[in-house]
Amino acid sequence: MKKLDRREFIKLASAAGGGFLMPDPLKVLNDAVGQLLGTKKKPASEYYPEPVTGARFGMVIDLGKCIGCRRCMYACKRENNVPDTISPPYIMVFETESATGVTGHFASPEMMGKGTTMFYTKLRKDKWYMPVQCNHCDNAPCVQVCPTGASYKDPDGLVLIDYDKCIGCRYCMTACPYGARRFNWWEPHVSRDRRNPLVPMRRHGVVEKCTFCVHRTRRGKFTRCVEVCPNKARTFGNFNDPDSKVSKLIESERNFRLKEGLNTEPRIWYLTKPKEKRMRWYRPLPPPKNIRGVKS
Amino acid sequence: MKNAGKSFYIFIAILLAFIGWGGFNWLRFLSHGPGLTGSSDVVPWGIYISGLAYFIGVSAGATIVGLLIHAFGRHDYEPVGIRAILLGLLCIFGATQFVLVDLGVPFRGLKVPIILHNLTSLFLISSSSYYGFMAILSGELYFSIKVATGKASERDKKMAKWLGIIAVPYALWIVHAFTGSIFGVVKAREMWNTPMLPVHFVISAIASGFAMVILVAVITSKVEKRDLLSNETLNHMGKILAFFVLLTLFLDFFDYFILRYSAKKEAMEGWHILTGRYLPIFLINEGGLILSLLILTFKKGRTANGLLLATSIIQVAIIAYRIDLVSVGQLAPLFPGMGELYYHPTLSEISVALGLIALVILLYAVLSKVLPMEETAPEPVYASRGLGKTLWKKNKKRYMEVRN
Numbered sequence: 001m002k003k004l005d006r007r008e009f010i011k012l013a014s015a016a017g018g019g020f021l022m023p024d025p026l027k028v029l030n031d032a033v034g035q036l037l038g039t040k041k042k043p044a045s046e047y048y049p050e051p052v053t054g055a056r057f058g059m060v061i062d063l064g065k066c067i068g069c070r071r072c073m074y075a076c077k078r079e080n081n082v083p084d085t086i087s088p089p090y091i092m093v094f095e096t097e098s099a100t101g102v103t104g105h106f107a108s109p110e111m112m113g114k115g116t117t118m119f120y121t122k123l124r125k126d127k128w129y130m131p132v133q134c135n136h137c138d139n140a141p142c143v144q145v146c147p148t149g150a151s152y153k154d155p156d157g158l159v160l161i162d163y164d165k166c167i168g169c170r171y172c173m174t175a176c177p178y179g180a181r182r183f184n185w186w187e188p189h190v191s192r193d194r195r196n197p198l199v200p201m202r203r204h205g206v207v208e209k210c211t212f213c214v215h216r217t218r219r220g221k222f223t224r225c226v227e228v229c230p231n232k233a234r235t236f237g238n239f240n241d242p243d244s245k246v247s248k249l250i251e252s253e254r255n256f257r258l259k260e261g262l263n264t265e266p267r268i269w270y271l272t273k274p275k276e277k278r279m280r281w282y283r284p285l286p287p288p289k290n291i292r293g294v295k296s
Numbered sequence: 297m298k299n300a301g302k303s304f305y306i307f308i309a310i311l312l313a314f315i316g317w318g319g320f321n322w323l324r325f326l327s328h329g330p331g332l333t334g335s336s337d338v339v340p341w342g343i344y345i346s347g348l349a350y351f352i353g354v355s356a357g358a359t360i361v362g363l364l365i366h367a368f369g370r371h372d373y374e375p376v377g378i379r380a381i382l383l384g385l386l387c388i389f390g391a392t393q394f395v396l397v398d399l400g401v402p403f404r405g406l407k408v409p410i411i412l413h414n415l416t417s418l419f420l421i422s423s424s425s426y427y428g429f430m431a432i433l434s435g436e437l438y439f440s441i442k443v444a445t446g447k448a449s450e451r452d453k454k455m456a457k458w459l460g461i462i463a464v465p466y467a468l469w470i471v472h473a474f475t476g477s478i479f480g481v482v483k484a485r486e487m488w489n490t491p492m493l494p495v496h497f498v499i500s501a502i503a504s505g506f507a508m509v510i511l512v513a514v515i516t517s518k519v520e521k522r523d524l525l526s527n528e529t530l531n532h533m534g535k536i537l538a539f540f541v542l543l544t545l546f547l548d549f550f551d552y553f554i555l556r557y558s559a560k561k562e563a564m565e566g567w568h569i570l571t572g573r574y575l576p577i578f579l580i581n582e583g584g585l586i587l588s589l590l591i592l593t594f595k596k597g598r599t600a601n602g603l604l605l606a607t608s609i610i611q612v613a614i615i616a617y618r619i620d621l622v623s624v625g626q627l628a629p630l631f632p633g634m635g636e637l638y639y640h641p642t643l644s645e646i647s648v649a650l651g652l653i654a655l656v657i658l659l660y661a662v663l664s665k666v667l668p669m670e671e672t673a674p675e676p677v678y679a680s681r682g683l684g685k686t687l688w689k690k691n692k693k694r695y696m697e698v699r700n
Contacts, residue, residue, distance in 0.1 A: 168400015185331030205400025293336025
């Protein structure tokens with residue numbers, strides 16, 4: 001018999017333990033078949049560091065502090081070797097009005113393109129700004145629909161993609177309610193001197209998305225978007241630790257998550273604090289250009 | 297090849313040209329990346345997935361003929377029996393090829409239906425079921441051909457019968473309803489996420505598949521200048537088809553009716569796009585179904601010429617429905633402010649789709665010439681005397697005496 005390693009043991013134990021609490025026969029059958037056929041291989045650890053034991057990562061974004069400067073968008077693009085052919089990069093920033101709501105729910109057709117936009121070029125203090133990226137959902141629809149198991153959920157809360165397993169069927173892209181996933185329509189080119197050696201390059205025909213900077217966060221650093229945010233609107237941390245900053249923030253402040261009605265259990269919380277009076281307003285970086293499938 | 301004239305070879309050459317064009321463009325996709333298609337991050341699925349849904353529908357709907365022959369005893373359908381099986385088999389093959397050209401990394405995708413990676417994925421479940429369906433149809437084809445050439449034992453006849461009957465629930469329930477569920481389970485897209493969708497898929501599949509069998513039968517009669525089916529049989533087929541077209545219209549109506557009153561703003565936006573910017577496709581879908589229903593209600597419409605017209609219109613209408621569902625269903629933006637989304641298939645994308653359609657037609661044209669499509673066994677002596685085979689065997693000696 002094959003020897004179980006730690007991760008497989010945790011997986012099996014959690015599957016067995018979860019069976020008592022919340023029986024999902026399909027999931028149990030799925031794991032059993034995977035074990036039998038040996039297709040449930042280890043996730044691509046050659047790309048990513050091992051998951052942090054006992055951690056449950058997540059992010060809190062304070063909308064009262066976000067000024068929509070798009071610095072997170074461009075820093076993320078640089079950090080994760082996102083080529084220019086992928087537009088918009090992993091993070092989209094929307095400018096919304098309080099009338100249409102900052103919750104990311106839909107504006108009426110008459111308001112389409114009027115109230116809310118991601119193509120703003122000037123900052124306005126009467127508007128709200130909301131960055132949207134992969135939510136690393138606990139109940140991720142993309143993981144559920146992936147036919148090869150290339151998209152998977154790690155025990156520390158990250159939803160990752162194994163680029164060697166992805167067949168490029170794009171089912172996950174249609175299933176994602178947040179539009180967070182990007183497809184490599186062309187061979188991605190990032191010049192050698194700008195490339196981050198910690199992040200693997202993808203090939204054309206596979207799907208990619210925000211990884212919560214797995215190469216940084218699993219080595220004890222913050223994500224790049226948290227680091228560059230000039231107003232400290234973003235906070236990253238471990239929700240399993242009750243003393244961590246993120247746990248305290250969502251305990252004490254009013255918050256929401258995007259499209260909660262879909263039962264995806266996102267791991268990004270948005271705080272609805274009033275706008276800070278003393279904030280530094282930076283000029284925004286240019287909006288994303290040449291988006292496939294969007295009339296400009 | 298028997299009775300293949302000059303025009304047949306010209307037809308084959310045209311099909312080969314289309315296949316070559318499509319194949320060349322597919323090789324370009326493989327080398328340059330799928331960016332040559334019109335799909336995008338906001339509309340990830342284009343006409344190839346519409347093509348998958350359409351071809352699966354035709355394949356599943358064509359099995360109905362087997363049910364009519366074997367379970368309902370309509371033996372006047374037998375001249376199209378084997379043709380329907382062959383059509384089903386080639387269409388399911390075509391559907392899998394549509395998935396293959398849509399994949400970003402196609403050769404990794406080939407093993408997906410065999411190695412069960414993730415059983416919660418409807419894509420995996422339905423594509424695995426396609427392999428089972430191919431096996432059932434191949435078996436049915438094999439035994440039916442054995443029966444038609446008169447080499448069949450009693451067991452073979454039973455196999456042909458029962459495979460023909462099993463193929464129908466398998467095709468409609470497992471193959472096609474699960475294909476509908478691929479879209480039905482996507483909760484992110486308001487126009488897809490409805491429990492009606494598998495039902496809708498199955499009914500429109502029967503309409504398009506049965507119509508395709510009639511179309512093939514009528515075209516075969518026209519090309520071979522003989523009556524493949526009697527006028528009564530065509531009339532009966534027309535009536536069944538009219539019923540399923542009516543059901544499709546009914547489901548279409550209430551699907552869109554409920555969509556119009558949906559609580560979700562995404563659904564409202566979807567309705568506005570469907571009846572606004574993409575109105576022509578919507579009109580082709582609904583108008584085509586209504587027009588074909590009108591043709592089929594008249595007795596003159598259920599003759600060979602009327603059916604030729606009506607079934608061709610139904611094919612176009614159902615293709616429009618699949619495009620509406622798959623591509624237009626993704627056009628409602630997931631967030632306000634993403635801008636106006638669009639999907640325009642490129643010429644190279646269309647050429648690959650045409651090449652695949654040409655491939656299916658080519659395979660059908662060649663195989664229907666090579667394989668025996670109808671009973672070709674010579675009439676035995678006893679048949680002319682009005683005696684059954686068993687009776688003949690039992691009293692062989694006496695009959696031989698009488699004859700001598």
